[in-house]
Amino acid sequence: MKNLTVLGVVILMIFLVGGFVFTNSEGNTGNVVAPNPQELQGDAQLVILQQENFNYKDVTANAGKQIQIKADSSVRGCLRAPFFNIKGKKYSGYLRTPEDILQLPALEKGVYSFSCSMGMGYGKLIVG
Amino acid sequence: MSLKEFLKEISKNERVEGELIKTIFYSLATSLIFLGILYFLEFRFIEKFITAQGYFLFFAALSYALIVPTIRQVRAYKELPCMSGMMIGMTVGMIAGFLPGFFVASTNGMFYGSIFGMSIGIILGIWNGKCCGIMGVMEGMMAGFMGGLMGAMTAFMLFNDNLRAATVIVFLISMVILLSLNYMIYKEMIMEERKRKEDHFYTIVITFILMSVTIWIVVFGPRSGVFG
Numbered sequence A: 001m002k003n004l005t006v007l008g009v010v011i012l013m014i015f016l017v018g019g020f021v022f023t024n025s026e027g028n029t030g031n032v033v034a035p036n037p038q039e040l041q042g043d044a045q046l047v048i049l050q051q052e053n054f055n056y057k058d059v060t061a062n063a064g065k066q067i068q069i070k071a072d073s074s075v076r077g078c079l080r081a082p083f084f085n086i087k088g089k090k091y092s093g094y095l096r097t098p099e100d101i102l103q104l105p106a107l108e109k110g111v112y113s114f115s116c117s118m119g120m121g122y123g124k125l126i127v128g
Numbered sequence B: 001m002s003l004k005e006f007l008k009e010i011s012k013n014e015r016v017e018g019e020l021i022k023t024i025f026y027s028l029a030t031s032l033i034f035l036g037i038l039y040f041l042e043f044r045f046i047e048k049f050i051t052a053q054g055y056f057l058f059f060a061a062l063s064y065a066l067i068v069p070t071i072r073q074v075r076a077y078k079e080l081p082c083m084s085g086m087m088i089g090m091t092v093g094m095i096a097g098f099l100p101g102f103f104v105a106s107t108n109g110m111f112y113g114s115i116f117g118m119s120i121g122i123i124l125g126i127w128n129g130k131c132c133g134i135m136g137v138m139e140g141m142m143a144g145f146m147g148g149l150m151g152a153m154t155a156f157m158l159f160n161d162n163l164r165a166a167t168v169i170v171f172l173i174s175m176v177i178l179l180s181l182n183y184m185i186y187k188e189m190i191m192e193e194r195k196r197k198e199d200h201f202y203t204i205v206i207t208f209i210l211m212s213v214t215i216w217i218v219v220f221g222p223r224s225g226v227f228g
Helices: A003-024 B002-011 B016-041 B049-077 B082-108 B110-132 B134-157 B163-188 B201-220
Strands: A044-049 A059-061 A066-071 A082-086 A089-092 A102-104 A110-116 A122-127
Touching: A003 B002, A003 B016, A003 B049, A044 A059, A082 A102, A089 A102, B002 B016, B002 B163, B016 B049, B016 B163, B016 B201, B049 B082, B049 B110, B049 B163, B049 B201, B082 B110, B082 B134, B082 B163, B082 B201, B110 B134, B110 B201, B134 B163
Parallel strands: A044 A066, A059 A122
Antiparallel strands: A066 A102, A082 A089, A082 A110, A110 A122
């Protein structure tokens, strides 16, 4: 088979398979959509993260209640994946859309520092 | 002038450059057939497989179809001058580290993407760089190390910022770099005879191994905490 014919076959293969992949995929990045984010047991409170410069704005929550974390549209890039290390237990999730939720347990009073998963942006969760 | 000669050479079948397109074909066919069989047997039952993993596996197949012909071209000449060998080690190490690292980090997180990218980049960088001795080996090792980390980090930082479009752009730029490397090798070795003649068995085996490992990690492999 001539090289030009082979090249034509290669291009055809790329277009066929590429077309199949592009038409069957959604405009979604990665495989990181949280499963059933709305499910929650007991009382809960909602905390919405916002971005300020390259960090999170400090947020407040009440002690003794479970916390649902959301991130509004001001939060960009890796800051959409907040990471909490609370007494050695790690909580993280990718909040791809403003509706996605990261759940934290009920916390005691105190100030909890958190960061994005890459450790580039920081914030404080003040539980009172 | 020699670019025109290179393009002419590609359409002939006299030197190893004349086999580049066929090598791309064999590599791509191996990857896509393998991926297609797995898709129809197993992966189509996985929810959102094409969106989450298939998209990146498709680009991994395209990437290996460009890396494997370069390996074949280098193997054909066996030994290259020092500067060319270093360039080969660096380019192959970097691209073979960056792209797999990028694709795996897009589905499994930065840690696993980095480890995978570094492993592939360093192994292929050393293998190709050794055509000129220790300098090429070191260059391949360093480029694979850096490329693997950089690819994974780039993907991770682009999660919420047009990762899919970035995948296409990153692939296109890498394609131009690898094709330029094919041309550079041709230009450097234009006066030399081919030292090793081989069929496409290695092309198929190398592609199959790379694709198997990539598919296993992307679909069944461990994921970073951020992926839930």
